[in-house]
Amino acid sequence: MRRTIPLRILPPLLSLLLFGGALWILHRALHEIHYRDILHHLHALPPRQIAAALGLTVLSYLIMTGYDWLAIRYVRHPLAPRKVILTSFISYAFSNTIGLSLLTAGSIRYRLYSAWGLSTEEIARVLSFTVVTFWLGVGTAGGAVFVTQPLALPSQLHLPFLSVRLLGLVFLVLVAAYLAATHVRTRPFAVGGWQFSLPRPVLAWSQILVGAIDWILAGSVLYALLPAGAHLSFVHFLGIFLLAQVVALISHVPGGIGVFESMILLSLPQLHLDALAGSLMMYRAVYYLLPLTGASLLLGGLEFFRQRALAGRIVKGLARLGGTLVPQLMAASTLAGGAVLLFSGAMPGHPGRLHWLHGMLPMPVMELSHFLGSLTGAGLLLVAWGLLRRLDAAYLLAVILLASGSFFSLLRGVDYEAAIVLGLMLLALLPCRHAFYRRSSLLSEPLSRKWTMLILLVMGCAIWLGFFTHKHVAYSRDLWWHFAISGDAPRFLRATVGAVSLLLFYATAHLLKPVRFAGPSPHPAGSDQARAVIVASPQTRANLALLGDKSLLFDPTGTAFIMYAIEGRSWVALGDPIGPQAEHQELIWRFRELCEQAESWPVFYEVGHDTLYLYLDLGLTLLKLGEEARVPLAGFSLEGKARSGLRYSHRKAEKEGSSFELVEAADVAALLPELRQISDGWLIGKKTKEKGFSLGFFHPEYLQTNPVALVRHGGRIVAFANVWLGAEREETSIDLMRFLPDAPNGTMDYLFISLILWAKQQGYGWFNLGMAPLAGLANRPHAPLWHRAGSLLYQHGEHFYNFKGLRTYKEKFDPVWEPRYLASPGGLALPRIMTNLATLISGGARGMVGK
Incomplete structure (x- = not known):
């Protein structure tokens, strides 16, 4: 059978092809230029030009905060200016350098804004607003310049059919259409279950102004660095700059590296290309690398102050929020550190420094340092991924490699510039040890x-x-x-082979590593192992693993597991991991890795509020599903006026001949035929079918794993429920509840009350009544869309499910209500995940539309 290439790998392949094409164009454009000429012009840049570029960069990043400031006004969520500025600076310092804006800036904004109280819907609106502002700036500035300036695409691109002026007209038409829509359209748009309203006209004009000024300032930074005597008007240069940026953005190459430089060099042939290349190198350093380094040091400093308790309330608050961003920014800076080592290893050393160093060190030490420096750079590229995944081993290796890289930079040619950059990255990383907690191998x-x-x-x-x-x-x-002092080319060749060999060795180790893949089918061999974990777990829900309809993912020690099932592309884990809490973090990450291998979505259903930080670390979206009712047994009693209704129901049932009995698990087998009749009668009376996954169903082996509570009337069993018993007498609960259609009224009340009294007598702390779906969701103007929709369904959806009645029934026992959440990927994947989840619980598509 022929295998087709998955569509999701086409964008990365296209980006790599475009990047390769850009390097080929650069090679052709600079074939007569010597590298030392570029360095000469780079070092010859006047300090006043560099200072001007630095000042314009600061202004540009300040203007960028306007993107988020306007977006916060758009969603009408009050937020302190310092929080908006911090979020904007960190996100843009990250995304401008690394690229992949939705993955980087989007995740940073989600983590910070969610911690500051913005809902998932509000954050989605903020992200969409900033993206629109970004392109409005491109359209306004680019459209105006493209139409008024005689620009043309470089002939080397062989694209004569494309017109820059036509592109400008398209940009201006789109901007005008957006402005017109903000004046005319008052109703919101609905996209994928979300509602988006166009901003007010004043806000729309502000978007255009902020976006255009940002792009003008970004172009001004490079204009300030152009070689002296360029004799090029700023407006004409701005057109070339914006055209190069548009091509770089369309290419999807991270940071537009190579693509942007190729377009600038091809569009300005009248300038000395060696001088222009030096200006482009300085532009990358000033506009991209310096802000990234500043953002990394900012977070590192915040973590240091948090640990030393030397900061005030504001710094402490920002440090706590910064902890969620540490892995991403430290990964970005470590990746940049690897690039610094590889680039410096590819370039010739300074002759004067090399001769001075040779007078102090033997040649083998210098050669070995050069080789090890490039190996260290390649290692940092790999370790950066481990930092992003919060691995403790990656943190230790990153510290060692950054320190080693700084040391090798000095030994191989007194490259103190690279040593300083790597040293600053190391200083930023050192205080962040707590953010890398996962005990896992890089090869895993x-x-x-x-x-x-x-x-x-x-x-x-x-x-x-x-x-x-x-x-x-x-x-x-x-x-x-x-081997010689002037042997820069041989050193480069040997170092390149070493770096590439290290990357190939890592890739080979991954390919040869046995694949640990948990399939969709439950395996009976794990039941005994699961039983040992369940018996030791205070969580009564752990007993659902014994149903046999879910797969189990164990931690390496075999003391904890995740129970899950697969529907479509959704791998749905039921609740938090079962077992010691110390194993939860690594187990959740391993589950996510299995989902990534299967190209599926990790979904965690009905997780508790105490563990939400684990799922936020995975970058998942949180939705409140409802509230779980737990009755504290220490103060439970039928005495007093407040419990008069329960007392009356209990006494009435006993006077009418009902009795309560708890049958041990070993004696349940003899009752199974009678219990089967009760269950079948209940299903027929309710006109429903068995559910699954998060609910128990009639399964003989499952019912024999725990005690069963019975209600007899006149000696005949009329109702039953299987009883879950938590370890250390933490809590008890029931799962499968069935009764005969002709059972006396109040039978289930009597069963609940009797079981709660029994649990209190046995010394249990809590009785878990289960979850009330959609309970506790707010229907307020600024509440998330999911909360408002859920609240309306809770209030008016009694035809589909007894939402309010279930909550009211459980309220009779005065429980403590604890929220339960869904943690899953958000965006357009969410409707499909919800459908998969409903199908899974309902036992199939037919059960989903049944009662």
């Missing part, structure tokens, strides 16, 4: 496609840079064994 973490693409892009840049800087050296076999 498969690289994502996007991160693999980033590594390939960095390595490709390093290789291209090395061949470009040493293109004047004639290749020969003897070059590999040439």
Whole structure:
């Protein structure tokens, strides 16, 4: 059978192809330029130009905060200015450098804004608003310049059918259409279950103004760094800059690296290309790398102050929020550190420094340091992925590699610039040890496609840079064994082979590693192991693992597991992990990794509020499902006026001949035929079918695993329920509840009351009454859309389910209500996840539409 290429790998492949094309264009454009000429012009840049570029960069990032400031006004959620500025700076410092804006800036905004009280819907609206503002700025500034300036695409691109002026007209028409829509359209748009309203006209004009100024300032940074005597008007240059940025954005190459530079070099042939290339290198450093370094040091400093308790309330608050972003920013800075080492290893050393160092160190030490420095750079690219996954081993390796890289940079050519950059990254990372808590191997973490693409892009840049800087050296076999102070090309070749070999070794180790894949089918061999964990668990829900309809994922020690089932692309875990809490974090991450291998969605159904941070670390969206009722047994009694109704029901049932009995698990087998008749009668009377997954069903082996509570009337069993008993007498609960259609009124009340009294007498702390779906969801103007829809269904959906009646019934026992949540990917995947979940619980699509 022929296998087709999955569509989801096409975008990364296309980006790699475009990146390769950009490097080829750069090679063609700079084929007559010597690398030392570029460095000469880079070092010759006047300090006043660099200072001007730094000042314009600061202004540009300040204007960028306007994106978020306007977005917060759009969603009408009050937020302190310092929080908006912090969020905007960190997200843009990250996304501008690494690219992948939805993955980087989007996740950063979600983590910070959700911690500051914004709902999932509000954050989605903020993200969409900032994206629209971004493109409005491109459309306004680019449209105006493209229409008024005589620009053309470089002839080397061989795209004569494309017109820059036509592109400008399209941009202006789209901007005008957006403005007109804000004046005319008052009703919200509905997209994928979300509702989006267009901003007010004043806000729309502000978007255009902020977006346009941001792009003008970004172009001004590079304009300030252009070689002296360029004799190029700013408006004309701005058109070239915006055209290059648009092409880079369309290419989806992270950071537009290579693509942007190619377009600038091809569009300005009248300038000295070596000087222009030096200006582009400085632009990357000033506008991208410096803000990223600043953001990393900011978070590192916040973590340091938090641990030393030397900061005030504001700094402490920001530090707590910064802890959720530490892995992402430290991963980005570590990736950048690896790039620094690889790039510096590809470039020739400073002759004066090399001769000075050779007078102090023997040649083998310098050669070995150069080789190990590039290996360290490749290692940092891999370790950065482990930091993103919060691995403790990755943290330790990153600290060692950053320190080693700084040391090797000095030994291989007194490259103190690279040593300082790596040292600053190390200082930012050191206080963040607590953020990397996962005890797992780097080889157990498969690289994502996007991160693999980033590594390939960095390595490709390093290789291209090395061949470009040493293109004047004639290749020969003897070059590999040439060792000399001036032997920059041989050192580059040996170091490149070492770095590529390390990456290939890592990839081979992954390919040869046995795949641990938990399939969709439950395996009976795990039941005995699961039983040992269940008996030791205070959570009574753990008994649902004995139903046999779910797969079990155990931790390496076998003391904890996740029970889950698969429906469509959704891998749905039921509740929090069962077992010692110390094993929960790693088990949840392992579950997510299995989902990634299967290209599926990790979904956690009915998780508690105490563990939400675990799922936020995975980048999942949280939705409140309802509230669970737990009765504290220490103060439970039928005495007093408040419990008069329960007391009356209990006494009435006993006077009418009802009696309560608890049958031990070993004696349940003899009662199964009678219990089966009761269950079948209950299903017929309710006109329903057995459910599953989160609810028990009549299964003889399952019923024999726990005691069964019975209600007899006139000696005949009229109702039963299986009883879950938690370890350490933490709580008890019931799952399967069935009664005969002709059972006396109040039979189930009598069963509940009698069982609660029995549990109190046995010394249990809580009686779990189960969840009331959609209970506790607010229907307020600023509540999330999910809460408002759920609240309306709770109030008016009695035809479909007895939502209010169930809550009212459980309220009779004065329980403590605890919220339960769904943790899953959000966005457009959420409707499909909800459908999969409903199908799973209902036992199939037919059960989903039944009663």
